[in-house]
Amino acid sequence: MNDLIASNKRRTFFLLTGFIVITVLVGMAVGVLIGNGATGTIIALVFSAVFAFGSYWKSDSVALTVSRAVPADPVEFRRLHNLVEGLCIASGLPKPRVFVIRDDAPNAFATGRNPKHAAIAVTTGLLEKMNRVELEGVVAHELSHIKNYDILVSTLAVTLVGTIALITDITIRMMWWNGGRVSRGNDRRDSTNPLAFVGIALLILAPILAKIMQAAVSRRRETLADVSACKMTRYPPGLISALEKLQADSTVTHSASMATAHMWIEQPMSGVNDAGRLGMWHKLFNTHPPLAERIALLREI
Amino acid sequence: MNILVVVVVVAAVLLALVLLFNSLVGRRNEVDNAWSQIDVQLKRRLDLIPNLVETVKGYAAHEKATLDAVIQARNSAIGATSSPNAQAAADSAVTGALRQLFALSEAYPDLKANQGFVSLQEELSNTESRIAYARQFYGDAVLSYNTAIQKFPASLVASSFKFTQREYFEAEAAARTTPEVKF
Numbered sequence: 001m002n003d004l005i006a007s008n009k010r011r012t013f014f015l016l017t018g019f020i021v022i023t024v025l026v027g028m029a030v031g032v033l034i035g036n037g038a039t040g041t042i043i044a045l046v047f048s049a050v051f052a053f054g055s056y057w058k059s060d061s062v063a064l065t066v067s068r069a070v071p072a073d074p075v076e077f078r079r080l081h082n083l084v085e086g087l088c089i090a091s092g093l094p095k096p097r098v099f100v101i102r103d104d105a106p107n108a109f110a111t112g113r114n115p116k117h118a119a120i121a122v123t124t125g126l127l128e129k130m131n132r133v134e135l136e137g138v139v140a141h142e143l144s145h146i147k148n149y150d151i152l153v154s155t156l157a158v159t160l161v162g163t164i165a166l167i168t169d170i171t172i173r174m175m176w177w178n179g180g181r182v183s184r185g186n187d188r189r190d191s192t193n194p195l196a197f198v199g200i201a202l203l204i205l206a207p208i209l210a211k212i213m214q215a216a217v218s219r220r221r222e223t224l225a226d227v228s229a230c231k232m233t234r235y236p237p238g239l240i241s242a243l244e245k246l247q248a249d250s251t252v253t254h255s256a257s258m259a260t261a262h263m264w265i266e267q268p269m270s271g272v273n274d275a276g277r278l279g280m281w282h283k284l285f286n287t288h289p290p291l292a293e294r295i296a297l298l299r300e301i
Numbered sequence: 302m303n304i305l306v307v308v309v310v311v312a313a314v315l316l317a318l319v320l321l322f323n324s325l326v327g328r329r330n331e332v333d334n335a336w337s338q339i340d341v342q343l344k345r346r347l348d349l350i351p352n353l354v355e356t357v358k359g360y361a362a363h364e365k366a367t368l369d370a371v372i373q374a375r376n377s378a379i380g381a382t383s384s385p386n387a388q389a390a391a392d393s394a395v396t397g398a399l400r401q402l403f404a405l406s407e408a409y410p411d412l413k414a415n416q417g418f419v420s421l422q423e424e425l426s427n428t429e430s431r432i433a434y435a436r437q438f439y440g441d442a443v444l445s446y447n448t449a450i451q452k453f454p455a456s457l458v459a460s461s462f463k464f465t466q467r468e469y470f471e472a473e474a475a476a477r478t479t480p481e482v483k484f
Contacts, residue, residue, distance in 0.1 A: 082427050089338065090434035092331075092442075234437065 001231050001301055008224040012153060015217050019160045019210070026164055026206045029199035030171045041167055048162035056155040060097075060119045063111040069099035069121040080127065083139050084120070091232050093147055096120050106130065106249055109264045110142035111151060118146040129249065130242055137229060137239030141265055144228035150221045157217045161210040168203040175200075211285065218287040226294055230301055240298050247291045321458045328446040332467050335439035339470075342432045343378075343392055346425065350375045350395075353421045357402065360412040367398075367405050374398040399425065436470050443467045 027041030055062065074081050081098060088095045096110070096118035106126035112118030120142045122135075130138065145151070230236040246265070288294075354368055361368075374394040381391040403422065406412050413419070447466050450459035458464075 082430075086427075086430050086434050089342075089431055090437050092335075092438055 001227060004227045004301070005224060005231070008220060008227065012217060012220050012224070015213060015220060016153075016156060016160075019157065019213050019217075022206060022209060022213070023160055023163055023167075026167055026202060029202045030167055033171060033175060033199045033203075041163070044166040044170070045159075045163045048159050048166055052155050052159035052162055056113055056151065059151055059155075060112040060117060063109070064099055064119060064121060067101055067109070067121060069101045072098040072100040072122075077127070079132075080122065080135070080139075083132075083136055084143075087136065087140055087143055087232055091143060091147055093118075093143060096143070096146060100124060100127075106246060107264050108138050108142050110145040112146060113151060114149065115146050120146070129245060133233075133235060133238035134242035134245065136233055137235070137242045138265060140229035140232040141225050141239060144225040144232065145221070148221065148224060148228060150225065153221055154214075154218060157214045161207070161214050164210040165207045168206050171203055215285050215287055219289045222288050223294065223297065226298060227301070230298060236298050236301050240295055243291055243295050243298070247295070317454075318458060321455050322462060325446075325449060325455060325459060325462075325464050328442070328449050329464060329467075332439070332442045332446050335435070335442040339432065339435040339439055342428060342435050346428045346432065347375055347378055347395070349421060349425055349428065350399075353402070353418075353425070356415060356418045356421060357406065357412060360409050360415070361405065364405055367401050371395075371398040371402050440469055443469055 023041070023045075027038065030041065031038065072080060077098070077100060080100075084098055085095055087093075093115050096112065096115070097120075099119055099121035101121055101123045103123040104125040105123060106129045108120065108122040108126055110118065110120045120139065122138070126138065127135070226239065229239050233239070350371060354371055357364075358368060374391070374397070378388070378391040378395050381387045406418070449455055450464045450466065
């Protein structure tokens with residue numbers, strides 16, 4: 001289990017590095033096209049970072065309000081509170097705030113910028129449909145997100161996506177305003193500079209590539225949370241059984257939206273899972289690995 | 302120029318030593334903290350026992366032997382602060398006595414229906430889970446610390462500053478066999 005976790009963390013690091021490389025390439029492309037690559041990239045990075053980290057700082061309250069979560073009453077939801085407290089002892093985490101969402105679809109999410117300011121939310125559907133060991137597996141998965149600082153990782157990814165989107169957008173607009181001229185500093189130059197075409201192609205593709213990479217990072221962290229959860233509970237069959245129940249259940253989570261899709265334990269959007277076979281295109285943009293794949297991995301532990 | 306290089310190298314080595322030492326201290330303190338967490342949960346269990354005994358007495362006062370065994374075990378567990386081994390033995394005696402008490406309660410349907418008894422039973426079962434989790438966490442902390450002091454180059458720092466290996470929590474031989482419940 002420990003080497004699975006280590007390799008997962010390595011892959012996240014490489015993905016994020018690749019992300020940064022793409023950002024730099026985009027910056028260079030901008031440099032070729034409008035002669036202002038470095039400044040443009042830095043400005044875009046700063047804007048994007050401010051927005052992303054601002055929302056990261058407030059991620060817990062935003063996510064909870066959007067999902068209409070209410071604090072879980074300690075008497076009514078005693079079983080849930082006891083489970084969370086027990087797992088916090090096992091993992092050495094401080095106890096996060098516990099919320100409940102009145103929704104029939106079984107699902108759960110975790111949020112918060114660090115373990116001290118964290119919160120987890122579960123739906124009433126999940127509490128009804130899962131037994132004790134399955135609920136334990138799901139809560140352990142969510143606590144693992146908190147422990148592995150996944151909110152921070154996904155904020156980094158979102159920052160980079162935002163940066164790339166901003167740069168490419170502004171650059172393409174500036175090129176239109178320039179009347180198609182390339183590299184302002186060289187007015188006399190022919191605009192058939194071959195690098196220009198590469199630059200333009202990169203600008204158009206970059207946002208899509210960035211989205212794909214963000215989804216890849218998200219999938220990596222979901223797998224990491226699955227494995228960490230098994231390490232926390234020392235009981236993989238619990239989470240396996242929970243995931244199998246989620247696979248069989250087809251209720252749509254109403255309190256979710258595309259914006260919050262990445263935080264839940266399972267894709268809240270229906271229609272993406274046609275009879276278990278995902279189209280190649282959809283596969284690239286999934287924030288979660290397919291349930292069958294997750295279950296297969298956990299069985300191997 | 303040469304002196305500058307030497308100074309930089311020495312400074313780098315010293316910095317590395319300091320960082321290694323500090324990380325070992327951090328891990329050792331985590332192990333100590335994890336051990337005291339187990340104690341917290343064990344004490345919580347002991348605190349629940351007097352209420353439990355009173356509730357059972359209300360329905361099964363003539364089962365003196367079992368009730369006395371529980372009280373006896375609890376008192377010796379509270380008093381056994383001499384060594385970790387003595388404490389562990391006292392705690393497993395408490396576990397055994399509690400097991401007998403709950404087995405006994407199967408014969409008294411009125412007792413089982415009592416709300417107070419049911420919630421005490423839940424609290425105790427909850428505490429047993431927490432003890433298990435706390436022991437698991439202690440094991441993880443010991444693993445992390447032992448590995449850290451064995452790895453090179455931290456092992457050099459560890460041996461010079463007397464960082465010793467910690468022991469894992471061992472379940473006694475009795476705990477490994479399936480318990481027998483006699484009605």
